[in-house]
Amino acid sequence: MEFFSARNVNKVFAxxxxxxxxxxxxxxxxxxxxxxxxxxxxxxxxxxxxxxxxPDSGEVFLEGRKMSRADIGQIGYLPEERxxxxxxxxxxxxxxxxxLKGMSRHDxxxxxxxxxxxxxxxxxxxxxIEELSKGMQQKVQFITTVxxxxxxxxxxxxxxxxDPINANLLKQEILNLRDEGATIIFSTHNMGSVEELCDHIxxxxxxxxxxxxxxxxxxxxxxSNVFEVKYRGDFDKVSRALSGQIKVLDHIEDKRANQITxxxxxxxxxxxxIQALIPVAEILSFEEKxxxxxxxxxxxxxxxxxx
Numbered sequence: 001m002e003f004f005s006a007r008n009v010n011k012v013f014a015x016x017x018x019x020x021x022x023x024x025x026x027x028x029x030x031x032x033x034x035x036x037x038x039x040x041x042x043x044x045x046x047x048x049x050x051x052x053x054x055p056d057s058g059e060v061f062l063e064g065r066k067m068s069r070a071d072i073g074q075i076g077y078l079p080e081e082r083x084x085x086x087x088x089x090x091x092x093x094x095x096x097x098x099x100l101k102g103m104s105r106h107d108x109x110x111x112x113x114x115x116x117x118x119x120x121x122x123x124x125x126x127x128x129i130e131e132l133s134k135g136m137q138q139k140v141q142f143i144t145t146v147x148x149x150x151x152x153x154x155x156x157x158x159x160x161x162x163d164p165i166n167a168n169l170l171k172q173e174i175l176n177l178r179d180e181g182a183t184i185i186f187s188t189h190n191m192g193s194v195e196e197l198c199d200h201i202x203x204x205x206x207x208x209x210x211x212x213x214x215x216x217x218x219x220x221x222x223x224s225n226v227f228e229v230k231y232r233g234d235f236d237k238v239s240r241a242l243s244g245q246i247k248v249l250d251h252i253e254d255k256r257a258n259q260i261t262x263x264x265x266x267x268x269x270x271x272x273x274i275q276a277l278i279p280v281a282e283i284l285s286f287e288e289k290x291x292x293x294x295x296x297x298x299x300x301x302x303x304x305x306x307x
Contacts, residue, residue, distance in 0.1 A: 018044040
């Protein structure tokens, strides 16, 4: 079920096209990856969703309705540029930000203390922000983003500056928020996180959406007939058996098992590869190499830039 959508959104700043006829659709209670190189237009789209700026044309919809400023209270936004008042006490600042999102002081304190305990920063409640490390400050800002239980959460590079343990903690909390009913738009350059968290993605480059779909489907779409084969046998014999039929990209020789990475070409099939190997090697495993989201990102952007 569609929860959020952007339809034919265009935005120009002076002579620079930020977004050109961008369409995306985000399903309810899903994690949607909004990806692209620096300057692609992602932040502009996020600002439009947050009603910070307006599109030149096109519209954004929430639960089937055209979005308005009244919807801001239903959004939690964690920007890439962190912004907390350094001289203000952490607890007071968190309460203030929660109240800006419509919470009563009583409910704000109650909910904030749950999150502060969960993130193990309760002892910092009466300290100033400037006394916290960068990672600790990011925990506070994450909490103030989610404390009012918004329907739509937008995270822009949420793991920036986190060590692996705290990044993993944050990932688990993002998954929990989705499971509890939130819909999440997630912008990052960390493709490993995209594979771990996202259901669907859209890739924007030079103001245009160039790829959209389910993560697994997109990875399969960009596969290039590359396979990894583990075997026992002599590599020279294997190489000669494949010569002229299948391209050997890499090989590793080991006492327990050798491994080759190969690419099909000239219309050759998996059966052709296996039949060529059977006379000269004992095949231990045969696995298709599906490209990572990092591979897809690079290839899609490079192809787009050549157009």
